[in-house]
Amino acid sequence: AQTVTQxxxxxxxxxxxxxxxxCTYDTSESDYYLFWYKQPPSRQMILxxxxxxxxxxxxxxxxxxxxxxxxxKSFSLKISDSQLGDxxxxxxxxxxxxxNQFYFGTGTSLTVIP
Amino acid sequence: xxxxxxxxxxxxxxxxxxxxxxxxQTLNHNVMYWYQQKxxxxxxxxxxxxxxxxxxxxxxxxxxxxxxxxxxxxxxDIRSPGLGDxxxxxxxxxxDRQGVREQYFGPGTRLTVT
Numbered sequence: 001a002q003t004v005t006q007x008x009x010x011x012x013x014x015x016x017x018x019x020x021x022x023c024t025y026d027t028s029e030s031d032y033y034l035f036w037y038k039q040p041p042s043r044q045m046i047l048x049x050x051x052x053x054x055x056x057x058x059x060x061x062x063x064x065x066x067x068x069x070x071x072x073k074s075f076s077l078k079i080s081d082s083q084l085g086d087x088x089x090x091x092x093x094x095x096x097x098x099x100n101q102f103y104f105g106t107g108t109s110l111t112v113i114p
Numbered sequence: 115x116x117x118x119x120x121x122x123x124x125x126x127x128x129x130x131x132x133x134x135x136x137x138x139q140t141l142n143h144n145v146m147y148w149y150q151q152k153x154x155x156x157x158x159x160x161x162x163x164x165x166x167x168x169x170x171x172x173x174x175x176x177x178x179x180x181x182x183x184x185x186x187x188x189x190x191d192i193r194s195p196g197l198g199d200x201x202x203x204x205x206x207x208x209x210d211r212q213g214v215r216e217q218y219f220g221p222g223t224r225l226t227v228t
Contacts, residue, residue, distance in 0.1 A: 035217075043221075044220070044222070045157075045204065045206075046219070047216050050215070050216050091157075095216075097215075100162060100164050100208065101159065102147075102159070102208075104156040106156050
């Protein structure tokens with residue numbers, strides 16, 4: 001089974017600053033999908049951004065962008081201009097192109113300091 | 115809006131008393147998932163349905179069962195809840211092999227076992 005590793009259990013960032021959350025994964029597959037999900041305290045898990053492995057261009061969604069390094073099996077999330085509402089648990093997830101299972105990392109708890 | 119709905123949002127049951135959690139979706143996704151999530155941990159996949167095909171995770175206890183009577187609904191049955199089964203239970207959906215591949219999550223049901 002694929003494994004997803006988030007080595008930062010907790011991170012903090014000053015409001016309006018930039019923070020990068022790390023994620024690495026282990027796979028022998030060439031075609032897959034990567035995701036970052038956000039789970040605010042006591043609230044619903046929502047998708048932040050996704051990346052298709054066959055795309056070389058890094059995905060961007062407003063203040064959120066990824067640094068996808070396929071050879072290094074690295075998928076980091078950069079949050080620019082951090083806002084108080086960005087405070088949440090962030091999960092990195094992997095999905096094979098040929099399967100339905102998702103593999104989650106252990107999460108990074110992000111605190112935004114006013 | 116298309117969505118994933120879970121009922122109830124909070125469920126209290128007694129030790130050993132069977133309980134059923136429900137999930138419905140209006141997305142017409144063919145894959146539905148049940149996850150168990152304990153505090154500050156990653157979601158743990160219990161099982162998923164690909165259409166009517168049931169896929170159980172190897173480490174899911176026999177105490178947990180699931181039913182999917184149609185595309186829209188999926189149920190999680192806990193036959194004899196123990197104190198260790200107290201957790202948030204998340205339902206999610208996705209499409210298989212077509213279009214966007216991310217999961218859509220419901221708000222979760224928080225289960226308390228007394």
